Amino acid sequence: MFGQLLVAGIVHGLIIGLAALAVTLVFGVARFPNAAAGDTMTVGAYAGLAAHRASGSLLLAGGAAVAAAGLVSLLGYLLVFRPLARRPVAALLVAAIGLAFVIRAVLGVIFGHQQHVFQVPLTWPIEVMGIRIPPMDITLAAVAACALAAAFGVLHLTSIGRQMRAVADDPDLARVCGIRPLRVMVALWLLAGAAAGVAGLMLGVKTVVAPEMGWEGLLTAFAAAILGGIGSPAGAVVAGLLLGVAQEISTPIVGFTYKIALAFAVMLAVLLVRPRGLFGRVEGLR
Amino acid sequence: MEAYFVAIAIIGAIYVLLALGLTVQYGLTGLVNFGHVGFFAIGAYASALISMQGVPLVLSFACAAAIAALAAWPIGLVALRLRDDYFAVVTLGFSETVRLTITSEKWLTNGVQGIPGVPRAFAGLGVGMPGALATLGAIALVCALAALMLRRIAASPFGRVIEAIRDNEDALRALGKDPARFKIQVLALGAALAGVAGAFYAHYITYLSPDQFIPLVTFYVWMAMIMGGVGRVSGAVVGALLLMLFLEGTRFLRDLAPDLISAVDMASVRLGAVGLALILFTLFRPQGLVGDYTRR
Numbered sequence: 001m002f003g004q005l006l007v008a009g010i011v012h013g014l015i016i017g018l019a020a021l022a023v024t025l026v027f028g029v030a031r032f033p034n035a036a037a038g039d040t041m042t043v044g045a046y047a048g049l050a051a052h053r054a055s056g057s058l059l060l061a062g063g064a065a066v067a068a069a070g071l072v073s074l075l076g077y078l079l080v081f082r083p084l085a086r087r088p089v090a091a092l093l094v095a096a097i098g099l100a101f102v103i104r105a106v107l108g109v110i111f112g113h114q115q116h117v118f119q120v121p122l123t124w125p126i127e128v129m130g131i132r133i134p135p136m137d138i139t140l141a142a143v144a145a146c147a148l149a150a151a152f153g154v155l156h157l158t159s160i161g162r163q164m165r166a167v168a169d170d171p172d173l174a175r176v177c178g179i180r181p182l183r184v185m186v187a188l189w190l191l192a193g194a195a196a197g198v199a200g201l202m203l204g205v206k207t208v209v210a211p212e213m214g215w216e217g218l219l220t221a222f223a224a225a226i227l228g229g230i231g232s233p234a235g236a237v238v239a240g241l242l243l244g245v246a247q248e249i250s251t252p253i254v255g256f257t258y259k260i261a262l263a264f265a266v267m268l269a270v271l272l273v274r275p276r277g278l279f280g281r282v283e284g285l286r
Numbered sequence: 287m288e289a290y291f292v293a294i295a296i297i298g299a300i301y302v303l304l305a306l307g308l309t310v311q312y313g314l315t316g317l318v319n320f321g322h323v324g325f326f327a328i329g330a331y332a333s334a335l336i337s338m339q340g341v342p343l344v345l346s347f348a349c350a351a352a353i354a355a356l357a358a359w360p361i362g363l364v365a366l367r368l369r370d371d372y373f374a375v376v377t378l379g380f381s382e383t384v385r386l387t388i389t390s391e392k393w394l395t396n397g398v399q400g401i402p403g404v405p406r407a408f409a410g411l412g413v414g415m416p417g418a419l420a421t422l423g424a425i426a427l428v429c430a431l432a433a434l435m436l437r438r439i440a441a442s443p444f445g446r447v448i449e450a451i452r453d454n455e456d457a458l459r460a461l462g463k464d465p466a467r468f469k470i471q472v473l474a475l476g477a478a479l480a481g482v483a484g485a486f487y488a489h490y491i492t493y494l495s496p497d498q499f500i501p502l503v504t505f506y507v508w509m510a511m512i513m514g515g516v517g518r519v520s521g522a523v524v525g526a527l528l529l530m531l532f533l534e535g536t537r538f539l540r541d542l543a544p545d546l547i548s549a550v551d552m553a554s555v556r557l558g559a560v561g562l563a564l565i566l567f568t569l570f571r572p573q574g575l576v577g578d579y580t581r582r
Contacts, residue, residue, distance in 0.1 A: 027371075031371075032371050033371050033372075033374070033375050035378075080565055080569070083569055084568065084569065087568075087572075088370075089318075089369075089370050089371050090312070090316070090318045090370055090374075091568045091572060093318055093320070093370070093371060093374045094508060094512065094564050094568050095564065095565050095568045095569070097320070097505055097508075097561075097564060098560075098561040098562065098563070098564030098565035098568070099561065099565060100561065101502075101505070101557050101558065101560055101561025101564070102558050102561035102562055102565065103561075104554075104557060104558075104561075105554040105555065105556075105557040105558025105559075105561060106554075106558065108550070108551070108553070108554035108557070109551055109554045109555070109558075112550070113550045113553075113554075211554075219375075219378065219379050219382060222375050222379075223379075226372075226375075255390060257386050257389055257390045258386060258390060260382060260383070260386060261382075261383045261386050261387070263379075264379040264380070264382070264383050267375070267376070267379060268364065268376065268379075271364065271367070271368060271372060271376065272364065272367065275367070
């Protein structure tokens with residue numbers, strides 16, 4: 001029973017980790033919690049669903065999810081967040097909520113409000129040491145691992161990734177060093193959108209695709225980003241895994257509906273006791 | 287037809303109260319409260335449950351205000367340590383946690399089935415017009431008192447301190463004032479107004495369920511405040527009226543042409559319109575329609 005929940009928690013945690021990665025990247029560089037991240041996930045799920053229905057290939061679905069969510073994320077930056085860059089953070093927060101509503105409304109009108117499921121073939125679970133693992137979980141875990149590897153590859157091995165981290169560290173210093181902010185921001189929002197898209201696709205395959213799915217996962221993603229330390233991609237993933245496992249293991253005890261409340265409690269505890277999270281840098285203010 | 291206008295006026299007045307609460311918190315003090323609906327829900331359930339024990343409504347309304355204000359106290363303690371952006375996330379989480387608790391704790395709230403048969407306000411006057419008019423009179427009176435109180439607060443030394451918290455907290459600290467106490471008081475005051483609004487809602491609609499308290503309600507109030515003009519009492523009133531016009535207008539449109547658009551699609555269109563209004567007003571008219579034009 002415990003092992004079973006652990007496996008479910010790890011897959012769930014990878015989804016949270018990817019979503020938290022999207023949140024933390026934006027929070028670390030653009031300096032505000034992007035409430036539209038959840039609905040960007042939903043975009044990924046629907047794009048993946050459409051591609052999967054058309055082609056039957058999960059790989060193509062992944063490509064469509066990454067492309068659509070990345071594009072929506074970038075458009076959100078160019079049309080909404082970029083013009084607001086010099087305004088108080090409250091303006092960005094309200095605009096992000098507005099963007100989240102617009103995305104959800106458009107998806108609701110195009111795809112309707114009924115729940116969709118991915119038509120994936122049913123297979124027998126594999127038994128490892130008495131724990132039954134569905135092959136789909138292994139596939140999803142592999143997809144998440146590849147996505148994370150790609151994201152960290154971009155962040156740490158490429159020039160634009162180094163520039164991103166430089167801007168996250170100190171935007172003014174980065175500018176003085178000749179880093180062009182616009183290019184970095186475009187890459188950042190594309191990367192964040194892509195991570196959210198993969199998370200949404202995975203969530204859709206694992207559960208159901210519905211217009212509210214991303215918004216409902218948003219608080220958990222925020223909690224993981226804060227637990228991991230804002231601006232720390234590795235922290236976001238580790239915190240996502242921890243939260244995912246904690247949520248699955250606590251479900252038999254506290255019930256299904258309190259999953260999100262658990263995330264909220266963790267978030268509060270971290271903010272009060274250790275505001276820089278597990279891996280965050282010390283910042284003057286929170 | 288008169289009954290319809292009275293119904294709209296009552297709901298509109300409830301939004302005025304909610305918007306006034308948010309105006310103290312965000313408009314005057316700059317606290318980004320994304321969980322307003324949580325206090326609204328606490329007030330509604332508190333007053334409904336207490337009055338169903340046979341307690342007179344006057345007392346249950348007072349309890350609703352007190353309990354909502356009390357719920358704001360721990361949030362205030364957290365707020366002291368957090369920046370705007372974190373505070374927004376925490377309050378959003380708070381309101382969702384309130385909703386989840388209402389959904390889960392069936393022994394108290396009857397879960398998703400909801401509480402039917404909440405005592406109607408002014409039940410002695412009957413179900414029809416006289417009762418509704420009396421309710422409208424009562425809530426209009428409360429709105430007027432709240433608006434008057436806000437004006438007095440904005441002009442008082444207390445008002446100058448909380449506006450200073452909004453404009454430059456560090457400068458205020460340097461002057462030897464402690465923002466902490468003021469923030470908690472402001473949060474409690476706004477929450478109490480939301481709690482009273484919730485009590486009016488409970489005893490007017492007479493049925494409560496958790497899905498009436500989704501975050502969208504919070505952002506209806508934000509939209510009202512931003513459209514009307516942030517930080518002004520008149521802005522909260524104008525904004526709430528515009529909001530009612532929008533909510534009823536979209537419903538009216540669908541009634542006119544029911545074949546054109548389905549009910550669920552209309553819900554999406556409404557959501558999208560709220561989102562678009564939030565984005566466009568923040569982008570192009572942050573001071574709202576009747577807001578302070580001398581300041582951005």
